[in-house]
Amino acid sequence: MSDWRKMSPQELEAHFNPRAAVPDFERHFNGWIERSQDAKANLPGEYDLRYGPGPLQTYDLHRPASAKPGAPLVVLVHGGYWRGLDKNTMIFAVTPFLEHGAVVVNLNYDLCPKVTLDAIVRQVQDALVHIAAKAPDWGADAAKLHVIGHSAGAHLAAMMAAAPWPQDLPAQPRIASLGLISGVYDLGPVLQISVNQDIRLDAAMAERNSVMDFPPRSVGRVLVSYGTAEPAGWQAQSEDFHQACRRAGTSSELLPVDGANHFDILYPLADATQPLGAALLRQCGLA
Template sequence: MNGFNWRTLSADELEAQYNPRKSVPDFEQHFTAWVERSASARTRLPGAYDLRYGPGPLQTYDLHKPEGSATGRPLVVLIHGGYWRGLDKNTMTFTAEPFVAAGAVVVNLNYDLCPAVTLDAIVRQMQDALVHIVAKAADWGTSAARLHVIGHSAGAHLAAMMAAAPWAGDLGARPQIASLGLISGVFELEPVLHISPNQEIRLDSAMAVRNSVTRFAPKLAGPVLVAVGDDEPQAWQAQSVDFHQACRDAGTQAHLMRVANANHFNILYALADASKPLCTALLRQCGLK
C-alpha cells in the first residue's frame, strides 16, 4: 500500500479527506450541471427509461441502444455515485453519450439508497441487476461476453464489488465482466465509519470489512482502469492508488490514471467527452476505438 495512515487524522481532517463535499465547496453546482446535461442528453439519445430489474422503489435502469440492427455490440453499464445515500441515474445520462455514439448499448443503473436499505442490500441489488442485464443482452443486440462496468465514486465501489464480492448461489452463474472503469472510487470503507455521511450510510465495522473491496480485489481476465483526480484530497487519492495495487497483486491487469485538474465532481465531464484522455481510454478498453 502507499503508506497513507488515515488513523493519525483528527475528526476534522477525516471529514475533509473522506467527505468529497467538504473538499469541493461548490459541489452543488456540479449536481445541477449533471442534471441539466443529462436532461439535454436524453433529447438526443435513443432510450427506454425506468425499466425494472427488481421490486425495490429505485431498482430501475435506462437503456440506450444505438441506431441500427447490429448484433454483438459492447454492453456498457454505468453506476452513479452519491456515497450510497444520494443522487440517481439522472445525473449520469450525459456520460452515456460518447459510448452510444461509438456503438455500445448502455445501461444506466439506479439502486435503492441508504438509510432506507443497507450497503449489503445495495450490493445484492447490483448483482441482481447484472443477472437481469446479461439475460437481456441478446435481445438488445449486444453480447454478454462484452460486458463493461463503469462507476463513479460509490458507483466505482459497486462496480468493483460486482467482480469481487461473494456471489450467492441463488443468483446462478456470476456474469463475466470484460473490464472495469473505476472513477474516483472509495474502496476501503473503515474510514467512512468516522465521518458524517455515515449517519445516513449506517455502516458498522463488520459491514465495512465485508464491503472493503481492496481487501479482496477482483481477479479479472480483462483490464481495470482506476482513475482519480489530481485535485482530490490525498487520502481519497490513496483509495485509488491502494486499490490499483491490490488489483495488480491479485494478478489483474490494472492501470492507474491521474486526471489533471480534476476533483471528485468535475472528473465526470472528462468521462463524457470523447476528446479527453479518460473517455478515450475507456472507449478503447470497451473495444469502441
C-alpha cells in the same frame, strides 16, 4: 500519504467526505442534471425499466440506431456515497459509448438509509444477472460486459467482480472490464465521518464491503482514475486499489486526471476527446 487511522476527526472529514472538500459541489450536481436533460432530449432510450421490486431498482436502456449484433454492453453506475443522487445525473455520460456502438444501461439502486449497503450490493448483482440475460434481445454480447462507476458507483462496480456471488443467483456474469472513477474501496474511514449517519455502516459491514481487501481477479482489465485536485486521502484510495489489483494478477491501469476534483471528473469521462473518455472507449473495445 499518512495512515488514515492516525488522522483527527477533522482531517478524516476533509479527506473522505467529497462534499466537504468541494464546497460548491451543488454547482456540479446542477451541471450534471442540465447536461443530462439536454442529452436525454437527443438520445434514443427506454427509461425506468425494472430489474427488481425496490422503488429505485430501475434502469435506462440505450441502443444505437445502427446496432450490430454482438455489440459491447456498457453499464453505468452512479455515485452519491450510496445515500444520494440517481441515474438521471449520469445520462450525459451515455453519449460517447452509444455513439461508438455500445448498448448502454444506466443503472439505479435503492439508497441508504432506507436499505443497507449489503442490500445495495445485492441489488446491483441482481441487475447484472438481469442485464446479462437480456443482452441477446438487445443485440449485445454479455461476454463484452463493461461496468463503469463513479465514486460509490466505482465501489459497486468493483464489488461485482470481487465480492462473493450469492448462491441463489444464476452464474456470475463475467465482466470484461471495469472503469473505476474516483472510487472508495477501503470503507474504514467511512465509519469515522459524518456521512455514516445516513449510510449506517458498522465495523462488520464495512469489512465485508471493503473491496480493497479482496480486489477483483475474474475481470479482463481495470482502469482506475482519480482527480489530482482531490484530497490526498481520497487519491490514495485509487492508488492503493490499483496496486491491490496488480498484486492480485489483474491488469490495471492508473489514470490521474490533471486538475479534476471529485465532481468535475465526470466531464472528461463523458468526453471521447479527453484522455479519460478515450481510455474508457478503448477498454470497452469501442475505439
